[in-house]
Amino acid sequence: MIAVDWGTSSLRLYRLDESGLVRERRRSDCGAMASTGRFGDVLAQETAGWNDTRILMCGMVGGRGGWREVPYLDCPAGNAELAQGMQRIEAAGFEGRELWIVPGLCDTVSDTVPDVMRGEEAQLAALLDVLPGGAHLVCLPGTHSKWVTVHDGLIRRIATAMTGEVYAILRQHSILGQSMPSAEVRFDAYAFDAGLKRSAQPDGLLHHLFGVRTSRLFRLFDEAALPSYLSGILIGHEIRASGLFSQSPRPVQVHLIGNERLLSSYAHALTALGIGVQRHPEELAARGLHALWARRVEAGTAA
Amino acid sequence: MIAVDWGTSSLRLYRLDESGLVRERRRSDCGAMASTGRFGDVLAQETAGWNDTRILMCGMVGGRGGWREVPYLDCPAGNAELAQGMQRIEAAGFEGRELWIVPGLCDTVSDTVPDVMRGEEAQLAALLDVLPGGAHLVCLPGTHSKWVTVHDGLIRRIATAMTGEVYAILRQHSILGQSMPSAEVRFDAYAFDAGLKRSAQPDGLLHHLFGVRTSRLFRLFDEAALPSYLSGILIGHEIRASGLFSQSPRPVQVHLIGNERLLSSYAHALTALGIGVQRHPEELAARGLHALWARRVEAGTAA
Numbered sequence: 068m069i070a071v072d073w074g075t076s077s078l079r080l081y082r083l084d085e086s087g088l089v090r091e092r093r094r095s096d097c098g099a100m101a102s103t104g105r106f107g108d109v110l111a112q113e114t115a116g117w118n119d120t121r122i123l124m125c126g127m128v129g130g131r132g133g134w135r136e137v138p139y140l141d142c143p144a145g146n147a148e149l150a151q152g153m154q155r156i157e158a159a160g161f162e163g164r165e166l167w168i169v170p171g172l173c174d175t176v177s178d179t180v181p182d183v184m185r186g187e188e189a190q191l192a193a194l195l196d197v198l199p200g201g202a203h204l205v206c207l208p209g210t211h212s213k214w215v216t217v218h219d220g221l222i223r224r225i226a227t228a229m230t231g232e233v234y235a236i237l238r239q240h241s242i243l244g245q246s247m248p249s250a251e252v253r254f255d256a257y258a259f260d261a262g263l264k265r266s267a268q269p270d271g272l273l274h275h276l277f278g279v280r281t282s283r284l285f286r287l288f289d290e291a292a293l294p295s296y297l298s299g300i301l302i303g304h305e306i307r308a309s310g311l312f313s314q315s316p317r318p319v320q321v322h323l324i325g326n327e328r329l330l331s332s333y334a335h336a337l338t339a340l341g342i343g344v345q346r347h348p349e350e351l352a353a354r355g356l357h358a359l360w361a362r363r364v365e366a367g368t369a370a
Numbered sequence: 371m372i373a374v375d376w377g378t379s380s381l382r383l384y385r386l387d388e389s390g391l392v393r394e395r396r397r398s399d400c401g402a403m404a405s406t407g408r409f410g411d412v413l414a415q416e417t418a419g420w421n422d423t424r425i426l427m428c429g430m431v432g433g434r435g436g437w438r439e440v441p442y443l444d445c446p447a448g449n450a451e452l453a454q455g456m457q458r459i460e461a462a463g464f465e466g467r468e469l470w471i472v473p474g475l476c477d478t479v480s481d482t483v484p485d486v487m488r489g490e491e492a493q494l495a496a497l498l499d500v501l502p503g504g505a506h507l508v509c510l511p512g513t514h515s516k517w518v519t520v521h522d523g524l525i526r527r528i529a530t531a532m533t534g535e536v537y538a539i540l541r542q543h544s545i546l547g548q549s550m551p552s553a554e555v556r557f558d559a560y561a562f563d564a565g566l567k568r569s570a571q572p573d574g575l576l577h578h579l580f581g582v583r584t585s586r587l588f589r590l591f592d593e594a595a596l597p598s599y600l601s602g603i604l605i606g607h608e609i610r611a612s613g614l615f616s617q618s619p620r621p622v623q624v625h626l627i628g629n630e631r632l633l634s635s636y637a638h639a640l641t642a643l644g645i646g647v648q649r650h651p652e653e654l655a656a657r658g659l660h661a662l663w664a665r666r667v668e669a670g671t672a673a
Contacts, residue, residue: 131587175588178571178573178581179568179571180568180578180581180584180585180590181584181585181587181588182580182581182584183584183587211580212576226573226577227577227580227584228574228576228577228580229544229576229577229579229580230576232544232545233540233544233576233579236539236540236543236544237536237539239543240539240542240543241532241535241536241539242535265482265483268481268482269611269613269616270481270529270611270612270613271531271575271607271608271610271611271612272574272575272576272607272611273515273531273532273533273536273575273604273607273608273611274529274530274531274532274611275483276532276536277485277514277530277531277532278481278483278485281483281484281485281486281530282483282484284434284484284486285478285484287483301576304574304575304576305574305576305577307574308572308573308574308575308576308577309573309574310572310573313572
């Protein structure tokens with residue numbers, strides 16, 4: 068089968084064998100936004116030479132403005148609900164094959180404003196398949212970082228923080244970016260830790276951000292260290308507001324899912340705050356989609 | 371005399387009579403950024419027809435990259451120190467006239483990261499001239515909002531929040547702006563209050579920002595109400611982090627200095643939080659520059 072993680076700005080494709088092992092992988096910039104109106108053509112092109120019958124997809128491909136909107140499922144939900152909620156679509160050029168889209172999840176109860184995910188549920192499905200019962204906390208860092216509470220195999224709470232996007236627009240469009248190198252720079256652990264510490268002070272993120280500017284005016288850091296300082300402030304605020312420290316008992320570890328580079332920063336921050344981490348790669352999505360299909364087979368709803 | 375408030379992106383000029391009353395006012399887009407390398411020409415052009423001998427200036431004109439860098443004075447500082455710290459500059463085309471620049475202020479003691487102001491000290495000078503002794507809290511909302519603690523005529527603490535700039539870049543460059551009208555919209559008190567309430571919840575600004583998106587996905591607000599909701603969240607976070615509520619005794623009122631439109635939002639928010647406000651117009655800067663000059667005359671350092 069083919070597993071497709073089709074996000075807003077990127078497309079990841081995996082070819083799996085029967086047991087769910089990834090045998091080939093591809094990646095493209097044709098995210099859902101760039102594929103509007105021509106999803107079928109893009110998929111045909113990107114899977115050229117892969118003749119597997121079954122194609123399972125997750126991500127913004129199933130969102131509003133995607134290929135086909137698949138409504139969010141309500142939390143709490145686990146792999147049984149996700150597998151059951153998959154929708155099959157027909158598309159020209161894919162006659163004789165099976166295209167499925169996995170629904171996103173929404174959490175309308177644990178906060179006064181609803182929260183959602185679309186795509187991350189496939190990565191979580193792989194984790195749900197192997198985690199023991201009880202409570203687990205999962206963080207999926209990114210443009211929009213997801214903090215997810217899992218209990219006895221069910222996803223119960225979703226909380227999203229706009230950390231990655233705020234970091235990017237501050238660097239590109241705010242006064243803070245003016246004193247930073249425009250290219251990506253090496254992670255500076257000293258500056259990152261200073262930002263992390265700063266985030267513990269009570270005077271708020273909006274004030275801490277201005278301090279990135281004054282810290283440069285007063286030459287507390289080199290220009291090359293400022294991105295790491297900013298990153299430490301933002302990730303520190305995200306982690307401290309995640310509820311991690313107010314839970315009782317406090318979770319001893321957080322599961323981190325994502326690309327290696329981003330995970331290093333989060334792992335560094337959590338470790339500095341005395342929390343253990345367990346890392347999982349992005350391509351967990353492929354394993355998750357395979358696990359969801361296996362559920363449908365078990366339940367006799369595979370066709 | 372002529373009082374000039376020369377900020378990064380705008381230039382405000384006032385012609386005052388002997389008693390300090392504003393007789394004429396002008397405004398231009400030739401802020402310090404647009405005037406780089408030609409400050410004298412811009413000033414000559416913008417003051418055309420005003421032949422007053424004395425020209426007092428404040429703002430980024432005295433910053434790094436301005437006309438002449440005038441170093442920050444350390445807090446605590448009051449009108450005596452500001453008047454004493456004024457620097458006279460010579461410029462071609464202004465022979466026989468007097469050009470002065472007021473220094474900015476920096477606070478390197480009340481926080482682990484220094485904070486600064488440049489321009490706002492002129493507005494504060496007008497207030498310092500009339501406030502009774504004791505403690506006062508002043509807020510100057512804007513791109514970079516300043517929260518200033520005054521005690522017995524001295525500016526003791528400066529804390530800046532990047533509220534206005536973060537609001538602007540979120541609207542223009544983030545996913546949140548995509549579901550908002552691009553033009554400025556009418557203030558929506560219901561949405562603003564909802565944002566203000568949201569800011570009291572413990573899960574952090576970065577999460578509350580994402581809620582602006584989901585609140586639209588779930589149709590909690592109209593598109594036209596979203597800017598007010600976002601504004602309520604940001605201003606709420608700014609005010610709650612200002613230390614206002616942790617001071618003992620809690621200040622009964624805050625002095626607000628700025629343009630009418632922005633002050634309305636802050637006055638609305640503070641009133642909703644049970645804090646009294648006293649509003650002062652932007653052009654307080656003119657009165658402040660006049661008051662500083664009077665100090666130099668009194669001290670016999672006017673020449």
